[in-house]
Amino acid sequence: MKIDHIGYAVKDVDKAKIAMEALGFLFEPTIVDEDRNVSLAFGELDGYRVELVAPLSEDSPVSSLLSKLGPTPYHLCYASDNLEAEVANLANKRFKVAIPPTPAVAFGGKKVVFMYSLAMGLFEIVQR
Numbered sequence: 001m002k003i004d005h006i007g008y009a010v011k012d013v014d015k016a017k018i019a020m021e022a023l024g025f026l027f028e029p030t031i032v033d034e035d036r037n038v039s040l041a042f043g044e045l046d047g048y049r050v051e052l053v054a055p056l057s058e059d060s061p062v063s064s065l066l067s068k069l070g071p072t073p074y075h076l077c078y079a080s081d082n083l084e085a086e087v088a089n090l091a092n093k094r095f096k097v098a099i100p101p102t103p104a105v106a107f108g109g110k111k112v113v114f115m116y117s118l119a120m121g122l123f124e125i126v127q128r
Contacts (some may be wrong), residue, residue, distance in 0.1 A: 001086065002079035004126055005042065005049035008080055009062045010071045013039050013054045025050065033105045040106055051077070051106070065111055075114070077124035086125055088114060098122060 010016035017027050025043035032039050037060040040053045055063040060109035065074055078112065080086040083101060106112075110127045117123075 001002050001080050001125065004079040005051045006073050007051045007053055007075040007077060007124065008071065009065045009069075009074045010052050010054050011054050011066055013061070014073065014074050016054070017041055017043065017051045020050065020052070028036045029105075031106050032056070035102075035105065036061070075122045077112075077126055079128045080125050081128050083113060083127040084123060085112055087115070099128075 008016070013030050017128070019026075021027065022041055023045065025045045025101070027041050029081050030039055030041045037055060037056045038053050040051055043050050043052065053062050055061075055066065057063070059071040062074075067110075085099065087097065089106045094117075097113060098116040101111040101113040103109045104112045104126070107126050112124055112126045114122060
């Protein structure tokens with residue numbers, strides 16, 4: 001698998017974009033993902049991609065993280081040519097599925113899965 005992006009939990013995507021643009025990042029338009037209860041935007045600098053993720057409401061999965069830590073990087077996302085095989089392989093190695101594979105607006109309907117390891121925390125895999 002290859003790293004696709006690093007996800008950052010932020011309180012406000014537009015404000016975070018301004019701060020990261022000052023560092024040289026160029027951003028795509030903001031996406032509203034009502035299924036996941038977040039707004040998000042992808043930015044890139046020298047081949048390094050980030051995803052800014054902000055809650056749409058207090059019920060968003062990102063809200064509790066922000067209330068505990070404030071804005072912070074919180075997941076790596078890997079790209080896979082075979083999502084189902086990757087999930088099965090990692091499950092056999094004691095990784096847990098935190099959010100099952102579902103189509104994601106941010107990736108044009110391609111499936112993403114969130115997995116968790118006690119040793120390394122949360123990560124995402126997106127189908128290429």
